[in-house]
Amino acid sequence: MKNSLLIIFLLLSFTARSNEEELKVVTEDWPPFILKGQEVSGIVTSNIREILAYTDIKYSIDVYPWARSFHLATTNPNILIYSIYRTKQRESKFHWFCPLYKSTPIHVYKLASNEINIDSLEALKTSVVGIMRGDNSHSYFLQQGFQEGVNLDISSNEETNLKKLIKGRIDVVIQSKESLNYRLGLLGAADLNLMSGLEISKGESAEHCMALSLGTKPETINKIKKGFEQWQKTQ
CATH class of the missing domain: 3.40.190.10 (Periplasmic binding protein-like II)
Known part of the structure; x- marks a missing residue:
């Protein structure tokens, strides 16, 4: 009986994890901060990976022309975009996390x-x-x-x-x-x-930020917020 319950629990846990929506992280090729390659790298990308390592969120990072990355992040939920400048015009379009990296004039x-x-x-x-x-x-x-x-x-x-x-x-x-x-x-x-x-x-208008698209689940927003706060303590 105990073994049966354990198997059922493991199956349910696996199903729940399988149904978790993967976070799509989008960016542009902006050397030396963001470098396009077999694996996306660069100074700021390293910070993104460190922040998300504080969470249990599955994610992938894709590099596109900036216009496409921005369009994806403003028209779909569960999209994290970086590096992005925080402006008045963009303020209401995202959940913001700043600074991700120092000001870059x-x-x-x-x-x-x-x-x-x-x-x-x-x-x-x-x-x-x-x-x-x-x-x-x-x-x-x-x-x-x-x-x-x-x-x-x-x-x-x-x-x-x-x-x-x-x-x-x-x-x-x-x-x-x-x-x-x-x-x-x-x-x-x-x-x-x-x-x-x-x-x-x-x-401050030239600080690197990351921004999470509207419509993203509150659970995901909170996880990223906590991960960002933990990362900030190490800086």
């Missing part, structure tokens, strides 16, 4: 040989800005009156923007210093002479 960069002024928004409106579709800078420039096809050139990734900059097809790119240097190295252009200008994101 974003600047405007141009070729040193280009004489355009990149120190103000008004000056930039006379140039062509290379922007990644759907990211925070894309929204920011649209709000400031920039227009796609006029002074905004849209790409699906930052490597494409850098190639366009090198070839003179655009005037500026929007990057963090760390990511810019990493990508230039991959392109064999580490010695390229660039100049920085206007700072787009800084301070």
Whole structure:
């Protein structure tokens, strides 16, 4: 009798675990913070793995173009997205966990040989800005009156923007210093002479966050909250 009850208990436990919904973690290729490979890695990805290790949640990490990751996270439950900047426009779309990593300022960069002024928004409106579709800078420039096809050139990734900059097809790119240097190295252009200008994101507005999609079960939200709080104590 005892053995039968034990078997039934184990079967029920296995069924419950099998029915648990796996957390889908989505992100973009943003070196050196997030590196796409056979296994997603990078400085910030390591923090994500540490946080989720404090929970019993099954998860997978997938790398997509930013616009797709953001769409998935805003249209489906049980999606965790990182690294994401916390803005007023995004505030109500997620359950937020910040900071995941320290502030990473974003600047405007141009070729040193280009004489355009990149120190103000008004000056930039006379140039062509290379922007990644759907990211925070894309929204920011649209709000400031920039227009796609006029002074905004849209790409699906930052490597494409850098190639366009090198070839003179655009005037500026929007990057963090760390990511810019990493990508230039991959392109064999580490010695390229660039100049920085206007700072787009800084301070708390440039902190890396992770965000959980709305509609996610309260149990999952609480587990991630507790895992995040435990992780913060070790930092």
